[in-house]
Amino acid sequence: MSPGTAPPVVPRGGGREAITRAARESFAERGYHGTSIRDIARGAGLSLSALYHWHAGKQDLLAAVIEESTAEYFGRCDEALREAGDDPAARLGALVRATVEYRVSRQVESTIAASEWRNLEPAHRERLAEMRSAASRLWADLVDDGVARGVFRCEHPDDARRAVIASCNAIAQWFEPDGGLGVPELVERYTAIARRIVDCR
Incomplete structure (x- = not known):
């Protein structure tokens, strides 16, 4: 993280659960290859940086x-x-x-x-x-x-x-x-x- 850059905003509680739920729903609807990491972040109501706080990737x-x-x-x-x-x-x-x-x-x-x-x-x-x-x-x-x-x-x-x-x-x-x-x-x-x-x- 560069100097002066704010850390990603991660919601208190439910962050990991929200991401897992969104991934589950997206994989079920679109399949693994049809799902993007942005789809999951959007489904969880999080930014990509917040998602990467919890998981390294799809x-x-x-x-x-x-x-x-x-x-x-x-x-x-x-x-x-x-x-x-x-x-x-x-x-x-x-x-x-x-x-x-x-x-x-x-x-x-x-x-x-x-x-x-x-x-x-x-x-x-x-x-x-x-x-x-x-x-x-x-x-x-x-x-x-x-x-x-x-x-x-x-x-x-x-x-x-x-x-x-x-x-x-x-x-x-x-x-x-x-x-x-x-x-x-x-x-x-x-x-x-x-x-x-x-x-x-």
Whole structure:
């Protein structure tokens, strides 16, 4: 900053949140490549200098949006499993419920994480892949435990796990809040589907 130049005006509180919200909305509407850093600053009601106070650029913002989404999903799953106890069938239902509820309540974030992942630079992708792997391990450990204890009888646990995750994740792509299907019913349906896939008896 040159002598006599005033520092960027950064709003008290909400600055980072406003920027992240604007980035999320712009990525969802225009895609990563269709979004400019000026679009995000304008959407947040900030100057470019104020935006750069929080983030180095558009790539960092994409990583931040995906990181926040992944962390929230992982947190919900972790909490659901803690509350479910030790029974594999109950834990499967809890994990399905957490995933379905997240995909419904965070459709925009889920879509961005899925569609814009390829646009992350290697350093961001490598770091965030570790978070994704941790969430996947929750499912893998659950299915493996159910098989080991004879509660799940699927012959191919890895394929079963992938099928359950894919079906739940896809909800973000098609769910319509006004489509006549409520979240509790959706959870019930997908829990039944998951139980059939893992052959829960």
